[in-house]
Amino acid sequence: MSSFIHTVYPVEAADYTRAGEASADIKRKLKQLGLSSMVLRRVAVASYEVELNLVIHSMGGELILDVDENGVRLTSQDVGPGIPDIELAMREGYSTANEDARALGFGAGMGLPNMKRNADEFEIESEVGKGTRISMRFALSP
Amino acid sequence: MTIRDMVKVLNASILRGEDRLDTPVSTACCSDLMSDVLAFVNEKTVLITGLTNPHVVRTSEMLDLKCLVFARGKIPTDDILDQAEERGLVVIATKQTAFTACGLLYEAGLRGVPIEWPEGEKE
Numbered sequence: 001m002s003s004f005i006h007t008v009y010p011v012e013a014a015d016y017t018r019a020g021e022a023s024a025d026i027k028r029k030l031k032q033l034g035l036s037s038m039v040l041r042r043v044a045v046a047s048y049e050v051e052l053n054l055v056i057h058s059m060g061g062e063l064i065l066d067v068d069e070n071g072v073r074l075t076s077q078d079v080g081p082g083i084p085d086i087e088l089a090m091r092e093g094y095s096t097a098n099e100d101a102r103a104l105g106f107g108a109g110m111g112l113p114n115m116k117r118n119a120d121e122f123e124i125e126s127e128v129g130k131g132t133r134i135s136m137r138f139a140l141s142p
Numbered sequence: 143m144t145i146r147d148m149v150k151v152l153n154a155s156i157l158r159g160e161d162r163l164d165t166p167v168s169t170a171c172c173s174d175l176m177s178d179v180l181a182f183v184n185e186k187t188v189l190i191t192g193l194t195n196p197h198v199v200r201t202s203e204m205l206d207l208k209c210l211v212f213a214r215g216k217i218p219t220d221d222i223l224d225q226a227e228e229r230g231l232v233v234i235a236t237k238q239t240a241f242t243a244c245g246l247l248y249e250a251g252l253r254g255v256p257i258e259w260p261e262g263e264k265e
Contacts, residue, residue: 024203027203045205049180103195104195105174105195106177110180111177
């Protein structure tokens, strides 16, 4: 399957200044492709949430954008620390964000549920000590 | 209502986007939690906040918001304001608290953004 766009964005842990730059670039790229504003918005929100999660919670990782005729795929993978209880982490309002993140307006415990809400397909797998991988797919038409 | 009307109601100062004050607005949301804004806002609306960091602008960019209202006399730094300008946002600031700003705007006819609950979570 040919990919129209394949871009890998490295995301550094605790880099609050640059957090969101990858998502802004993703949104710009998709806008140029002429995606509907509804799809654009859903991808942008999920992308921003997952990018912030990498910055806030991970020890570093990457965000990968793939676009082909079937839709948009966002994949986030990091090098740790991993999520001990995914079910708990998926609960709205549950957050382990630190003070730095909270001071910026994050850590409401809405990140993962919000990604799931906006994506057409949402998969998360995590292993403590290894890392977390999140894969989201967005159809091009609602 | 237009952003110009909001400026009057809030006795606000215009920080960026003076040429776009006639943009019509019908709904608003108020939060210092950007995660909540990202989770619940589904339309191009106005954000009233007391948070003045770059993520307010970034969040607005992701959601295509129209106007940022900084409450309780807080004003972001120039680089943040310039980022907002680049993204086509109108930025105004009021000395009112967020609560009072919301009350005044509601009284003037502005309403909250409708919240879209996901399937199975209604009521």
